Amino acid sequence: xxxxxxxxxxxxxxxxxxxxxxxxxxxxxxxxxxxxxxxxxxxxxxxxxxxxxxxxxxxxxxxxxxxxxxxxxxxxxxxxxxxxxxxxxxxxxxxxxxxxxxxxxxxxxxxxxxxxxxxxxxxxxxxxxxxxxxxxxxxxxxxxxxxxxxxxxxxxxxxxxxxxxxxxxxxxxxxxxxxxxxxxxxxxxxxxxxxxxxxxxxxxxxxxxxxxxxxxxxxxxxxxxxxxxxxxxxxxxxxxxxxxxxxxxxxxxxxxxxxxxxxxxxxxxxxxxxxxxxxxxxxxxxxxxxxxxxxxxxxxxxxxxxxxxxxxxxxxxxxxxxxx
Amino acid sequence: xxxxxxxxxxxxxxxxxxxxxxxxxxxxxxxxxxxxxxxxxxxxxxxxxxxxxxxxxxxxxxxxxxxxxxxxxxxxxxxxxxxxxxxxxxxxxxxxxxxxxxxxxxxxxxxxxxxxxxxxxxxxxxxxxxxxxxxxxxxxxxxxxxxxxxxxxxxxxxxxxxxxxxxxxxxxxxxxxxxxxxxxxxxxxxxxxxxxxxxxxxxxxxxxxxxxxxxxxxxxxxxxxxxxxxxxxxxxxxxxxxxxxxxxxxxxxxxxxxxxxxxxxxxxxxxxxxxxxxxxxxxxxxxxxxxxxxxxxxxxxxxxxxxxxxxxxxxxxxxxxxxxxxxxxxxxxxxxxxxxxxxxxxxxxxxxxxxxxxxxxxxxxxxxxxxxxxxxxxxxxxxxxxxxxxxxxxxxxxxxxxxxxxxxxxxxxxxxxxx
Numbered sequence: 001x002x003x004x005x006x007x008x009x010x011x012x013x014x015x016x017x018x019x020x021x022x023x024x025x026x027x028x029x030x031x032x033x034x035x036x037x038x039x040x041x042x043x044x045x046x047x048x049x050x051x052x053x054x055x056x057x058x059x060x061x062x063x064x065x066x067x068x069x070x071x072x073x074x075x076x077x078x079x080x081x082x083x084x085x086x087x088x089x090x091x092x093x094x095x096x097x098x099x100x101x102x103x104x105x106x107x108x109x110x111x112x113x114x115x116x117x118x119x120x121x122x123x124x125x126x127x128x129x130x131x132x133x134x135x136x137x138x139x140x141x142x143x144x145x146x147x148x149x150x151x152x153x154x155x156x157x158x159x160x161x162x163x164x165x166x167x168x169x170x171x172x173x174x175x176x177x178x179x180x181x182x183x184x185x186x187x188x189x190x191x192x193x194x195x196x197x198x199x200x201x202x203x204x205x206x207x208x209x210x211x212x213x214x215x216x217x218x219x220x221x222x223x224x225x226x227x228x229x230x231x232x233x234x235x236x237x238x239x240x241x242x243x244x245x246x247x248x249x250x251x252x253x254x255x256x257x258x259x260x261x262x263x264x265x266x267x268x269x270x271x272x273x274x275x276x277x278x279x280x281x282x283x284x285x286x287x288x289x290x291x292x293x294x295x296x297x298x299x300x301x302x303x304x305x306x307x308x309x310x311x312x313x314x315x316x317x318x319x320x321x322x323x324x
Numbered sequence: 325x326x327x328x329x330x331x332x333x334x335x336x337x338x339x340x341x342x343x344x345x346x347x348x349x350x351x352x353x354x355x356x357x358x359x360x361x362x363x364x365x366x367x368x369x370x371x372x373x374x375x376x377x378x379x380x381x382x383x384x385x386x387x388x389x390x391x392x393x394x395x396x397x398x399x400x401x402x403x404x405x406x407x408x409x410x411x412x413x414x415x416x417x418x419x420x421x422x423x424x425x426x427x428x429x430x431x432x433x434x435x436x437x438x439x440x441x442x443x444x445x446x447x448x449x450x451x452x453x454x455x456x457x458x459x460x461x462x463x464x465x466x467x468x469x470x471x472x473x474x475x476x477x478x479x480x481x482x483x484x485x486x487x488x489x490x491x492x493x494x495x496x497x498x499x500x501x502x503x504x505x506x507x508x509x510x511x512x513x514x515x516x517x518x519x520x521x522x523x524x525x526x527x528x529x530x531x532x533x534x535x536x537x538x539x540x541x542x543x544x545x546x547x548x549x550x551x552x553x554x555x556x557x558x559x560x561x562x563x564x565x566x567x568x569x570x571x572x573x574x575x576x577x578x579x580x581x582x583x584x585x586x587x588x589x590x591x592x593x594x595x596x597x598x599x600x601x602x603x604x605x606x607x608x609x610x611x612x613x614x615x616x617x618x619x620x621x622x623x624x625x626x627x628x629x630x631x632x633x634x635x636x637x638x639x640x641x642x643x644x645x646x647x648x649x650x651x652x653x654x655x656x657x658x659x660x661x662x663x664x665x666x667x668x669x670x671x672x673x674x675x676x677x678x679x680x681x682x683x684x685x686x687x688x689x690x691x692x693x694x695x696x697x698x699x700x701x702x703x704x705x706x707x708x709x710x711x712x713x714x715x716x717x718x719x720x721x722x723x724x725x726x727x728x729x730x731x732x733x734x735x736x737x738x739x740x741x742x743x
Binding site: 103 | 423426433451454457459461486489655656658668674678
């Protein structure tokens with residue numbers, strides 16, 4: 001087994017799916033000869049040609065719209081948004097056209113929207129955001145946000161084969177920092193299934209994407225104090241694996257939700273409500289949240305560090321919960 | 325602007341065009357009555373006076389081609405093969421409607437059989453979507469044409485710009501009909517844009533355009549036929565600006581008191597159905613007997629479908645919770661009409677070069693010629709777009725020489741709206 005990065009896992013998935021199914025095409029800005037801003041599509045053009053690796057003008061609305069139209073004829077387009085921050089430019093196409101198509105008139109939209117996302121690389125306010133909850137709030141879309149290379153590859157394959165529009169968030173801080181052993185050959189990771197990254201009995205830390213690693217580091221710290229945290233990586237936000245969340249809470253009786261998204265309207269509030277509605281009697285302590293600040297993502301390193309949840313923040317909150 | 329070849333319109337085609345316009349108007353008149361009886365659940369948007377555009381342009385398509393209607397394109401739906409009952413049940417929010425009551429008006433489609441993409445209320449969104457339909461059709465080797473419409477108001481949206489630009493860059497087989505009916509809700513076109521002809525914008529996009537009398541159904545048909553021919557030959561996209569007039573308010577609730585009376589009177593005299601009826605009668609194509617036959621045919625289908633709609637139930641409440649995601653197979657699997665081997669390795673493999681013919685090469689002449697040359701917004705010169713190396717012209721072939729500029733409009737209608 002080879003050790004590959006999260007970025008390479010996604011790239012492998014694109015190569016293998018394009019080779020497997022001629023209905024899969026890629027469309028986006030600078031994805032052809034240049035290979036994409038982060039080089040995720042590097043080499044695709046050479047192998048699959050101009051008709052299947054389509055460079056577009058800077059037109060996010062046109063990229064999403066055209067991909068939707070292509071999907072109506074049975075193609076499976078994979079769009080690249082250069083940074084997920086620019087998803088705001090095609091908000092209408094995604095939320096009004098793509099997301100509602102199947103519900104309203106029965107037209108499935110089997111397309112994937114890939115986008116580098118997240119902070120921690122000093123990208124500033126327009127290259128660091130986590131806008132997943134705008135879309136989790138829109139019925140009809142699926143939302144994937146992997147934390148490992150193995151998952152990224154398997155989830156990308158599932159996303160491409162899914163008959164619904166899938167937003168695939170690729171955390172750019174993890175792109176080259178996370179490496180996994182990935183088996184050769186075809187495998188998929190199902191959408192809508194969370195993964196327990198670490199078993200524990202004292203407190204559940206529910207998280208996803210880059211914060212999975214922050215939470216794992218925190219869990220290691222906590223273990224030194226004798227607190228065994230369970231870390232649940234959601235992997236997919238829509239559909240949300242509610243059963244996995246409830247099962248973990250029933251086991252530990254304490255819930256901490258950690259996300260890099262801003263606090264107000266983040267998925268932590270939704271998960272807290274789920275647990276209050278369905279597992280209130282299992283709780284031994286109030287639900288806690290560790291999230292980014294309710295501000296834009298600031299640029300300067302000390303400001304961004306303050307903005308993003310840190311290991312120490314997770315440790316403190318989990319410790320307080322465990323001792324509640 | 326472009327010139328067009330103009331093969332004769334056959335007698336049969338003429339009667340079809342007349343019949344579809346009449347069907348369009350009868351269906352809408354029927355719905356106006358339903359609206360007054362409070363049987364239309366939401367709004368009702370009239371295409372009164374614009375029937376020639378929907379009918380004439382859609383009539384130029386083949387069965388395999390795709391359309392995406394806007395709110396005033398019921399005529400296009402009827403020509404494509406939609407039954408009036410679908411339009412009635414949609415407006416009446418019944419369970420038997422194509423969307424089962426989940427959406428209204430002309431917001432429905434048919435991927436599998438009729439090749440219709442449903443619109444949404446946001447203007448301009450269909451242009452990139454139908455560009456994608458055309459791109460997919462080309463990729464699959466289907467030689468289809470995608471046609472959609474936009475109002476004068478919708479041409480000011482960002483989606484319009486992104487869509488037309490992508491279509492032109494891709495040389496997509498897209499026919500875009502701009503229905504210039506003079507009004508965007510209450511705002512006259514002269515207060516939306518500082519230009520007289522919306523089709524003039526085609527020059528900036530590097531695509532072809534025609535300006536046509538939107539109240540002349542044969543003109544709409546033959547111009548669309550030429551646009552479709554160009555698109556099928558790989559010379560798309562083509563814009564057709566149809567000059568017409570919205571003869572009602574934005575919707576039924578709007579009495580359109582902002583429209584000058586003489587404007588309505590002028591366009592009333594140019595009613596597309598009445599003028600065509602006179603023309604066909606004078607030419608001996610439409611006899612009294614034929615007309616009676618057509619009217620009876622329309623009356624019968626409309627009555628039958630109206631009864632069907634009125635007897636249809638509303639949807640069960642629990643339907644609201646159904647079908648957020650597609651859990652089953654796709655309705656449409658890709659229909660390949662070219663060898664798949666052409667788009668799979670090894671044949672799909674290319675050298676990733678920047679300097680491909682027409683694709684990003686350095687052109688010193690373009691820089692030196694730039695100077696301080698004034699660019700008139702009304703310059704009539706024909707477009708000479710750079711051709712991208714991808715998509716339709718993978719071989720880097722040069723585009724065919726452009727036809728000399730000549731406006732195709734027969735008689736430019738007078739300026740509408742207050743400037």
